[in-house]
Amino acid sequence: MNLDIQTTVRTIFVFLLIACAAMVFTAVRAFREAGRLRFFLKKRELLGRAWRFVLFALMILGGAIILNTFAEPMVYRVFPPSPTVTQTPTITLTPTITVTPTVTITPTLTPTSEFTSTPIMPAVISQDFSSETTPNPNARFSTPVFSRKIDDDYQPIEIADTFENPVDKIYGTFSYESMITNSQWTALWFRDGELVSYESIPWNGSSGGFGYTESNLRPDQWLPGVYEVQIFVGETWKSSGLFTVTGTLPTLTITQTATITATPTTTLTPTRTQIPSATLTRTGTQLPNATPTPTFARTIMPSDTSTLLPSGTLTLTLTPIPSLTATVTQTPLPTLVPTATRRSTIYR
Secondary structure: OOOOHHHHHHHHHHHHHHHHHHHHHHHHHHHHHHHHOOOHHHHHHHHHHHHHHHHHHHHHHHHHHHHHHHHHHHHHHHOOOOOOOOOOOOOOOOOHHHHOHHHHHOHHHOOOHHHHOOOOOOHHHHOOOOOOEOOOOOOEEOOOEEEOEEOOOOOEEOOOOEEEOOOOOOEEEEEEEOOOOOEEEEEEEEEOOEEEEEEEEEOOOOOOEEEEEEOOOOHHHOOOEEEEEEEEEOOEEEEEEEEEEEOOOOOOOOOOOOOOOOOOOOOOEEOOOOOOOOOOOOOOOOOOOOOOOOOOOOOOOOOOOOOOOOOOEEEOOOOOOOEEOOEEEOOOOOOOOOOOOOOOOOOO
C-alpha cells in the first residue's frame, strides 16, 4: 500500500488523539476511585497516579498538535518531492556549452523573455472549466520528466529528453503535494510555442504523490520540434518541462478499399408478355330450312367456311420501368359471314 506523507501524518495524529483520550478516561476513573477510599495513604497514592495520567494526556495532546502542524513541511524540506532521484546525465555531460565561446558571446539566447516569463492560461481553455472547487494556492508540482512508458506506480521507464520518430505516445510524469480533490488542473502541450494538445479535468487523485499527463496526438502528428508541457492548478502556473522530437514522420500507406460496383440505375430487362392466343370463333350462318318436296333431292351443302382470324396489330411500348409490358391492341376486321348459295338440284 502506497501512503503519501500527508496521509501518514494524519494517521499518526489520529492515533495520538486516541491515546490522549484513553489517558483522560483512566485519570477520571482513578479520581472517582480515590473519592470512595477512606484510607488517607491509599487515597493520596491513587490521586497522584490520576494526576500523572492527566499530565501524560496533556503531553500526548501537545505532541499531536505539533506533529500535525510542523511534521509535513519539515519532511518535505528533507525529502523534496521528485519523481526521479537522479536527473538524466545528458544535461550535465554536454561540455560543449562551456567550451565553445560562441554560446557565451551570442546574447540572443539569454534575453528571450517568452521562455522565461510566467506562462498564462489561455482564456479559451479556462472558460470551459467544470470544477467549482477553489484550488489550493500552495499546491506544488515538480518539473515533469518524459518517457515512452510508465509503470504501475506512475514512475517513468527510460527517461529521455529527445525522442525520434516514429512516436506513439509520450508521458510526462511528476510529483505533487497539497492538492485538493475536484480542483481544476490543466496540462498544456506546445510545439514551438503552438498549442497542439491539452487536458483539463477536476483533480481525482490524493493530496500528494506521483502523477502523469499524456498527449493524444496520432503518430503522424508528432512533427519534429521542441515541445513544452505546462502544468496549471486553476489558472496558476506550477511547472514546465521540455523535450525534443526529431526524425521524419512515418509514411502512411493508404489502402483504398472502395469497391465500386457499376449498378445501372435503370436496367431495361424487357419481359416478354405472353401473346394472347387468338380464339377461332366459328360463326356459321344456319342454312335455310328446305321445304319438303315429294321428290327426293340431294342438296349439296356448301362447305364450312371458317371465319378468318382477325389480323391484330402488335404495338410494343417500352417504358423505363424494371418490367416492360407489351400492350396488344387488336383491331378486329369485319367478320366474314358465309352466305348460303343454292346449288343446282339434280333430279333422278
